[in-house]
Amino acid sequence: IDYLHQRGVGVILDWVPSHFPIDEHGLGFFDGTHLYEHADSRQGYHPEWTSYIFNYGRKEVQSFLISNALFWLDRYHVDGLRVDAVASMIYLDYARNDGEWIPNKYGGRENIEAIEFLRRLNEAVYRYHPDVQTIAEESTAWPMVSRPSYLGGLGFGLKWDMGWMHDTLDYMQKDPVHRRFHQEKLTFRMLYAFHENFVLPLSHDEVVYGKGSLLDKMPGDDWQKFANLRAMLGYMYAQPAKKMLFMGGEFGQWREWSHDASLEWNLLQYSPHAGVHKWVEDLNRYYRGEPALYELDCDPAGFEWIDCGDAEGSVVSLIRKGKSTSTLVLVVCNFTPVPRQGYRVGAPRGGFWREVLNSDAGEYGGSGMGNHGGVDAAAEAHHGRPCSLALTLPPLAVLFFSS
Numbered sequence: 001i002d003y004l005h006q007r008g009v010g011v012i013l014d015w016v017p018s019h020f021p022i023d024e025h026g027l028g029f030f031d032g033t034h035l036y037e038h039a040d041s042r043q044g045y046h047p048e049w050t051s052y053i054f055n056y057g058r059k060e061v062q063s064f065l066i067s068n069a070l071f072w073l074d075r076y077h078v079d080g081l082r083v084d085a086v087a088s089m090i091y092l093d094y095a096r097n098d099g100e101w102i103p104n105k106y107g108g109r110e111n112i113e114a115i116e117f118l119r120r121l122n123e124a125v126y127r128y129h130p131d132v133q134t135i136a137e138e139s140t141a142w143p144m145v146s147r148p149s150y151l152g153g154l155g156f157g158l159k160w161d162m163g164w165m166h167d168t169l170d171y172m173q174k175d176p177v178h179r180r181f182h183q184e185k186l187t188f189r190m191l192y193a194f195h196e197n198f199v200l201p202l203s204h205d206e207v208v209y210g211k212g213s214l215l216d217k218m219p220g221d222d223w224q225k226f227a228n229l230r231a232m233l234g235y236m237y238a239q240p241a242k243k244m245l246f247m248g249g250e251f252g253q254w255r256e257w258s259h260d261a262s263l264e265w266n267l268l269q270y271s272p273h274a275g276v277h278k279w280v281e282d283l284n285r286y287y288r289g290e291p292a293l294y295e296l297d298c299d300p301a302g303f304e305w306i307d308c309g310d311a312e313g314s315v316v317s318l319i320r321k322g323k324s325t326s327t328l329v330l331v332v333c334n335f336t337p338v339p340r341q342g343y344r345v346g347a348p349r350g351g352f353w354r355e356v357l358n359s360d361a362g363e364y365g366g367s368g369m370g371n372h373g374g375v376d377a378a379a380e381a382h383h384g385r386p387c388s389l390a391l392t393l394p395p396l397a398v399l400f401f402s403s
Contacts, residue, residue: 001076012080012135013072017065017121018089019051028052036061042102046088048095056089057113065117066124073129080133081125083156087139089114090154115154122155133157135199146197161198161241164189169206172232175219176314176336176396183311186335189239190305197298198241202249207257215252215276224337226252226272227366227396230279230359231335234398237283238318238331240296240303251277275365286357286400291322292329306330306346307383313338315393317345317383329356330401332391339369340393346383352376353389353401360394369394374401 001011020036022028027036037052038044044053055061072078088094093101093109104112122134136145136156147153171185207213218228229252236243248257251273253264267273287293296302306317314335321328330353332345347353354374360366375389382388391399 001078005077010079012082012133013078014084015069015072015081016084017054017069017117018083018085019046019049019053022050022052026052036064040102042096042100043092046095047100048088055113056111056117062117062120066121069121069125070128073125073132078132080135080157082135082137083118083121084137086118086136086145086154087142089118090138090142091140118154118156119149122157123149126155126157136160137201138162143195157197158199158242159196160201160203160244161189161193161196162201163192164198164200164239164241165202165206168232168236169217171335172228173217173219179314179335180311183308183314183316186235186316187305187308190303190308193240193303194298194300199244200236200239200241201244202236202246203244204246204257207246207248211256213253213256214249215254216256220337222272223365224396226276227337227360230276230364230366231333231396231398233276233280233283234331234357234359234400235333237287237293238320238329238333238398238400240298240320242297243287245280250280272365275363279359279364282357290327290329290402291324292320292327293322295322306385313340313343315340315343319348328403330389330403331398332393332401333398334393334396337395339395340391342390343393344380344382345389345391346381346385347377347387347389347403348385349403350377350379350387351403353403355399356402357400358394358397359399360397366397367394369397371399377403 004011020027030036036054038055046053069081090111091109092111104110125134134156135158137160138145139162144153145159146156149155167185167188171179171182174182215225215229218225248263251268255264268277302321304319306319308316317332319328319330328348334340352374355371358370360369362368369392371392375391377387377389380388
């Protein structure tokens with residue numbers, strides 16, 4: 001961790017207080033009694049993962065887990081904790097049928113003791129380490145996961161947006177000719193995008209157990225697969241939220257991930273894979289250097305649709321803003337393999353809009369279509385904006401413009 005920190009790389013630990021192994025060398029039946037887990041299997045055994053569940057109602061167990069979390073932060077200087085399977089903790093009937101779970105004292109299915117534990121955990125972490133993040137992998141619509149406990153929230157800093165992940169992958173796996181019937185997959189998250197402090201997760205869970213790699217999920221021939229992958233990643237970086245990309249996706253690995261094998265680093269000798277790698281590198285550099293892309297990630301003031309209604313063309317356009325509007329970022333996504341000339345997009349102000357990034361550029365493995373470095377805005381109102389840009393939209397591509 002110290003080696004990574006010296007090179008400017010933070011470390012987030014995957015921390016799992018939701019369950020623990022039933023192996024004899026583990027915590028189960030630790031002293032001859034059910035010390036860490038519930039004695040009743042309806043509360044203490046996880047049927048989906050064949051593991052034990054911590055008894056969060058015991059203060060000693062809460063203290064053990066919170067101390068463990070603080071240990072990693074204190075001694076190893078970890079920069080954050082991603083808390084696994086939060087939904088399995090807060091619902092007593094998670095992965096259980098009727099009669100296989102015990103209601104709480106009010107007759108409900110909420111695990112009151114687990115909720116108290118998560119609030120205490122986050123309060124302790126942020127009290128002693130205010131510069132770290134706790135991140136909830138929580139897959140339901142439980143409210144206020146990333147809101148402070150004093151407001152009734154669970155107190156996490158961030159929450160995975162599983163809905164965005166499912167919708168986006170579902171959309172991108174469709175043949176482009178059918179995407180016009182599924183525009184809502186791109187737009188729906190903006191109805192809830194600022195209810196939580198979200199992370200957009202493309203995690204290991206999406207590239208294992210026969211699901212295929214990100215590249216392999218994409219439709220079309222090989223060129224279109226790479227173009228689709230670059231477009232999807234560009235769209236992710238344009239969205240308001242923090243970003244997460246599992247290893248192998250950054251260069252378009254063909255094979256799904258296996259813990260028994262190395263990543264296919266040898267693929268970087270081939271230009272399409274090297275192009276995806278360069279695209280992700282440039283997206284990261286631009287994201288880190290442009291406040292409009294990150295300052296208001298969790299604030300509705302940082303995002304505006306320009307046009308999300310061109311379902312027939314499978315095109316969306318948007319604006320990202322920072323705390324200062326001295327720089328605005330305008331993003332246009334074309335999710336079809338059809339190039340579009342003179343495509344008019346509304347712009348909030350005049351002047352020259354520089355084309356900062358283009359996923360179809362030759363250096364990324366694209367066809368090289370673009371706007372020759374930028375476009376001058378015309379004093380022609382469009383999409384409810386006072387000015388507009390007449391753009392060339394390359395096939396299956398995302399364009400970033402800056403003003």
